[in-house]
Amino acid sequence: MARARRHEAAFSDYVVASQDRLRRVAYALCGDWHLADDLLQEAFTKLYLAWPRLSADRDPDGYVRTTLVRTSIDAHRRRQRRVRTVALGAGQDPAAAADTPLEERDALITALQELPEQQRKVVVLRHWLGLSVRETAAELGINEGTVKSHSSRGLASLERVLAPQRHG
Amino acid sequence: MDLKDRFDQATSGGPSHPPLEERLHHGRRAAGRRTAGRALGGIVVAATVATGVATLSTGQEDRATDRPAPAVSSPTPAPALDIPVTASMENWEPEEWARMNPRTAELTVRRGVTATNMVDPAIRGFTSVALDLTRDGQRRYVLLVRRQGIVSVSWDAPAGRTLREFVADEQDPMDSLPIATVRGTLDASLPLVGYRDGELYTVGGAEIVRVVEDPIEGFCAPNATAAVELLHEGVTYFAVLGDGNCGSSFSKLGDVASLEAIVARRRANIDWAADAQGERQRKELEREVAEKREQSDRR
Incomplete structure (x- = not known):
């Protein structure tokens, strides 16, 4: 029982420290903050179950990231039919928009969502999170040649x- | 501004996170469901395992086992290798034939796969194995490499090559780079320079003009980092990058004025991200403390 409490305390610390950066990854993948919250919650639930055997075995960030990118986001989006209400401006970080105009920030996320799902995941992993070709292939469970072709096609489409939009 | 910076800014903000208790509630509920499912399914699972062992012991293909896999340590290639086979078909990707445990480096192959040759280590300085595998009459070379706790896998048909030649073909250092950089309007279409395992790599034709080692205190620690100015096809490019997955910054002359300018910009982004993260965590903790206090007052 004491061990379970220790696991949960450690898990809680990890969630508080990591949820912001991990939700940003989910948001880039799906383009919707609330869907991103759902995806992250699913990943955290899986992590909760895996936590006792995971701590010594694997980096929790890697586990959550793999869960996120191996989720069929488009299928998840189609299943989502809930109506939500959100307070205007809730949680917006005023510093965040300092450098880039809102429409330009939105344009990147919107353009990303236009990519086929696997291309989108490759672009996020490789060109934002900085994973190598090999690491991206391992994360997505695909071969390296596929990563390269998704990467070049995805960037060309973006x-x-x-x-x-940038030059207009 | 490079693509990484654009992503950083495009994904900032968002609504407040749900309370921690809600996150935990989902986990506890799932754990409860799993416990109940195990109790109900215990007898069925035992029967399935017994059937599986009986089938496998007829010796159709390999020595299937569900015992823990011993580490592979043979340094020399050998025919009919005794690599443990994972009996369970669970969690194998369709094209995955072999696997390395990211923590222990233990190696297993999928049921129905036979290993006939091995190079270990395949890449000097890394926990890495190259295997010559056969499955359903199809032959394939597989390379497994563990780096920073992540195992990557690549494979190809032999195509008249030896296993060592396959490993050499897989070792283009530019493919191992953490990020692509500066080319085209998105500034991220082609890798020009990268840091890996303590070495800077560039594509052919790119000339390193200047390197400033560890230009920003604490960036990507404990990995080595560098700010690099390089010349490629008559254009000057700048990069700030680290020997780890810390995210890198790239730009070219015109978009930024100098190497010092891109270092200053990167430093400012790191400071801002740290401040924003700290502020969010502080608010999160304050809210939790307030909620707990309120619950305690109610009692």
């Missing part, structure tokens, strides 16, 4: 969409 460029086509964002270039007119």
Whole structure:
């Protein structure tokens, strides 16, 4: 019982410390803050179950990230039919928008959502989170050649969409 | 601004997180469901395992076992290798034939897969194994490499190569780089420079003009970091990067004025991110303390 409490305390510390950065990854993958919350909650629930055997075995960030990227986000999105109400401006970080205009920030996330799901995941893992080709392949359970082709196609598509917006 | 910075800014903000208690509640409920499911399914599971062992002991293919896999230590290639087979089909990706435990480096192959040759270590300085595998009459080379707790896997048909030649083909250092950089309007279409395992790598034709080691205190610690100015096809590029998955910054002359300028920008982003993260955590903790106090007052 004491061990279970220790696990839960450690898990709680981890959640509080990591939920912000991990939800940003989920948001980049799905383009919707509330769906991102749902995806992250699912990942945290799996992590909760795995926590006792995971602590010594694997980096929890890696576990959650793998859970997020191996989730079928588009299928999840189609299943989501709930109506939500959110307080205006809830939790918005005013410092966050300091450098980039809102429409440009939105454009990147919107353009990303236009990519096929696997391309989107490759772009996020490789070009935002900085994983190598090998690591991205391992994370997604695909081979390295596929990572390379998804990466180049994904970037080319983003460029086509964002270039007119940036220069227009 | 490079793609990483754009992502950083595009994903900032968002609504408040749900209370920690809600996060825990989902986990506890799932754990409760799992415990109940185990109690109900115990007899069925035992029967399934017994059937599985009987089938496998007829010796159709490999020595299937569900005992813990011993570490593979043979340094020399050998025919008909005694690599443990994972009996369970659970959690194998369709194209996954072999697997390395990221913590212990223990190696297992999928049921129905036979290993006939091995190079261990495949890459000097890394926990890595290359295997010559056969499954259903199909032959394949597989390379498993553990780096920073992550096991990556790549494979290919032999195509007339030896296993060592396959390993050499898989070792393009640019593929191991943590991020792509500066080319095209998105500034992220082609890798030019990268840091890996203590070495800076560049693509052919890129010339390193200047390197400032560890330009920002604490960035990517404890990994080595560098700010790099390089010249490629007549264009000057700048990078701030680390020997780890810490995110890197890239730009080119014109978008930023100098190497010092990109270092200053990167430093400012790190400071801002740390402040924002600290502020959010502080608010989160304050709210939890207030909630607990309120619950305690009610009692």
